[in-house]
Amino acid sequence: MAPSSPWERPARWLTALLATSSLLPAAHAQYYKIGTPEEIRQSARTLAYDLMLFYKGNQSGETPGILPGPPTEHKGDYYWWEGGAMMGTYIDYWFLTGDTSYNHVVTEGMLHQVGDDADYQPLNHTASLGNDDQGFWGMSAMLAAENKFPNPPEDKPQWLALAQAVFHTQAAPDRHDNTCGGGLRWQIPRLNTGYDYKNTIANACFFNLGARLARYTKNTTYAEWATKQFQWMYDVKYIDNENWKVYDGGHIGHNCTDINPAQFSYNAALLLQGSAFMYNYTNGSDLWKGRVDGLLTGILRDFFENDIAFELPCEGRQGACTADMLSFKGYVHRWLSVVAKVAPYTADKILPVLRTSAEAAVKQCTGGETGRRCGFYWSSGVYVDTAVDKTSGAGEAMNVLAAVSSLLIDQAPPPATNETGISKGDPEAGSRSRGTSTALDPITTADRAGAGILTLVILGGFIGTWGWMSLAD
Ligand SMILES: *[C@@H]1O[C@H](CO)[C@@H](O)[C@H](O)[C@H]1NC(C)=O
Ligand SMILES: *[C@@H]1O[C@H](CO)[C@@H](O)[C@H](O)[C@H]1NC(C)=O
Numbered sequence: 097m098a099p100s101s102p103w104e105r106p107a108r109w110l111t112a113l114l115a116t117s118s119l120l121p122a123a124h125a126q127y128y129k130i131g132t133p134e135e136i137r138q139s140a141r142t143l144a145y146d147l148m149l150f151y152k153g154n155q156s157g158e159t160p161g162i163l164p165g166p167p168t169e170h171k172g173d174y175y176w177w178e179g180g181a182m183m184g185t186y187i188d189y190w191f192l193t194g195d196t197s198y199n200h201v202v203t204e205g206m207l208h209q210v211g212d213d214a215d216y217q218p219l220n221h222t223a224s225l226g227n228d229d230q231g232f233w234g235m236s237a238m239l240a241a242e243n244k245f246p247n248p249p250e251d252k253p254q255w256l257a258l259a260q261a262v263f264h265t266q267a268a269p270d271r272h273d274n275t276c277g278g279g280l281r282w283q284i285p286r287l288n289t290g291y292d293y294k295n296t297i298a299n300a301c302f303f304n305l306g307a308r309l310a311r312y313t314k315n316t317t318y319a320e321w322a323t324k325q326f327q328w329m330y331d332v333k334y335i336d337n338e339n340w341k342v343y344d345g346g347h348i349g350h351n352c353t354d355i356n357p358a359q360f361s362y363n364a365a366l367l368l369q370g371s372a373f374m375y376n377y378t379n380g381s382d383l384w385k386g387r388v389d390g391l392l393t394g395i396l397r398d399f400f401e402n403d404i405a406f407e408l409p410c411e412g413r414q415g416a417c418t419a420d421m422l423s424f425k426g427y428v429h430r431w432l433s434v435v436a437k438v439a440p441y442t443a444d445k446i447l448p449v450l451r452t453s454a455e456a457a458v459k460q461c462t463g464g465e466t467g468r469r470c471g472f473y474w475s476s477g478v479y480v481d482t483a484v485d486k487t488s489g490a491g492e493a494m495n496v497l498a499a500v501s502s503l504l505i506d507q508a509p510p511p512a513t514n515e516t517g518i519s520k521g522d523p524e525a526g527s528r529s530r531g532t533s534t535a536l537d538p539i540t541t542a543d544r545a546g547a548g549i550l551t552l553v554i555l556g557g558f559i560g561t562w563g564w565m566s567l568a569d
């Protein structure tokens with residue numbers, strides 16, 4: 097089935113919505129300018145300020161590190177992992193613009209969430225603790241090491257050691273079994289819904305972290321794991337051997353052959369970025385160059401229609417993008433810009449697309465009372481209220497901040513390694529962590545229902561997609 101036709105832009109529902117102009121706020125003039133580096137810095141500064149308004153973690157009585165949530169406890173729209181992703185966005189913001197305004201918020205949040213064993217498995221978030229959730233925090237710690245973000249106080253866990261702790265707990269024998277011939281499961285606690293699902297995002301986070309630790313530390317153990325993990329995803333065809341599309345995952349009950357074909361942009365972008373780090377680590381090997389080329393071609397084909405970021409599985413249908421999905425475009429921009437650094441031969445292909453996409457992103461930031469709120473529908477060129485997707489808009493704001501600050505990648509140094517970096521590692525990090533699959537407190541039925549939501553949404557979205565397609569045809 098050809099997946100492209102129903103998602104022609106502008107999406108049909110959006111065209112219909114825009115036609116009923118009474119639903120639209122009075123049009124504001126474009127607020128953000130990104131023509132020169134100075135304009136980019138100015139715009140990023142305002143975008144960073146506006147995004148911070150969604151964060152309550154540094155107010156008294158609130159929890160540092162997280163965005164309001166989780167939805168399962170009716171505390172807000174956002175799951176635990178997205179706070180970690182937001183911290184990473186500000187680590188890049190500081191690195192690219194030099195603005196230190198939010199560094200203390202980031203350090204406080206990153207350290208508050210490390211959990212009892214300094215490995216990003218805090219008990220509070222057991223109910224949504226997937227390898228991917230833990231992985232997102234680990235990748236932000238890795239980014240802090242690569243960007244030479246200021247070190248935490250000496251008596252606190254250090255960035256590189258935190259990234260290693262996450263990786264080491266995921267490499268431990270209790271996370272691995274022979275079902276489907278290998279691969280990590282989605283969830284960590286055995287009782288969480290989704291423990292029987294082996295998905296791309298869990299494995300892509302682990303792979304990405306391994307590739308980056310290999311390049312940073314030059315320890316071959318990380319490279320061996322990264323190589324094995326990639327091969328497994330390729331062998332079970334989560335990475336399509338023909339066209340480099342990247343699918344969502346499969347269940348162990350079906351030996352992972354019941355592949356959910358939903359293509360989410362962050363899966364492909366994580367694999368591409370990790371492959372680019374392996375390409376760099378191997379001094380430009382043909383094997384990893386082939387993977388970089390294949391994945392990059394696939395991403396530019398599937399997620400950048402007319403060179404503007406587009407979240408393929410959900411963007412064409414009103415309300416189909418979850419709060420998670422509404423934050424993916426920003427990661428794609430940030431990760432691709434780093435690919436252009438560690439595999440410099442790709443820069444000519446990547447950077448012009450990221451610019452066109454960022455221009456579209458800021459064009460629609462004309463909403464709200466300020467006249468500069470950002471929505472999700474970049475290709476429409478018109479602000480669509482974030483209420484359409486039932487969120488307060490943090491993901492939407494984070495995407496545009498990421499797209500704009502990443503335009504400064506040209507002038508930034510490449511990610512550091514142990515030769516140029518300042519973060520202290522620990523080869524033993526995570527080895528004293530509690531056995532997560534056995535020793536975590538038993539969780540309640542309500543918790544379990546919560547953790548299952550993403551799967552249901554993904555599967556429901558998938559069924560909905562085909563249903564919608566047949567209606568439209
Ligand atoms: C929270 O952080 C922001 C951004 O640095 C700052 O402006 C604000 O004053 C902080 N709030 C508190 C209560 O510390
Ligand atoms: C866990 O939850 C409690 C109560 O909400 C909060 O005080 C604490 O900071 C949380 N810890 C983490 C690591 O989020």
Ligand SMILES: *[C@@H]1O[C@H](CO)[C@@H](O)[C@H](O)[C@H]1NC(C)=O
Nearest residue numbers: 275276277278331332351352
């Ligand atoms: C299950 O899948 C793995 C990986 O694709 C494969 O090696 C293995 O032979 C399969 N097992 C069965 C029983 O089909």
Ligand SMILES: *[C@@H]1O[C@H](CO)[C@@H](O)[C@H](O)[C@H]1NC(C)=O
Nearest residue numbers: 314319376377378379380381
């Ligand atoms: C890359 O090249 C350096 C310098 O020649 C060498 O020390 C290193 O072992 C090479 N790395 C790999 C993975 O081949």
Ligand SMILES: *[C@@H]1O[C@H](CO)[C@@H](O)[C@H](O)[C@H]1NC(C)=O
Nearest residue numbers: 376379380437438439440510
């Ligand atoms: C690895 O990354 C460095 C830093 O960006 C770059 O100078 C070098 O050319 C890259 N290596 C390869 C093989 O592209």
Ligand SMILES: *[C@@H]1O[C@H](CO)[C@@H](O)[C@H](O)[C@H]1NC(C)=O
Nearest residue numbers: 312313314315513514515516
């Ligand atoms: C970086 O790691 C390599 C390989 O372990 C080692 O030879 C080198 O001395 C390290 N560099 C620094 C500055 O620690």
Ligand SMILES: *[C@@H]1O[C@H](CO)[C@@H](O)[C@H](O)[C@H]1NC(C)=O
Nearest residue numbers: 260264315316317318523524
């Ligand atoms: C390389 O990493 C592995 C896994 O963390 C660790 O067991 C080993 O000690 C490391 N080797 C060196 C030379 O640091």
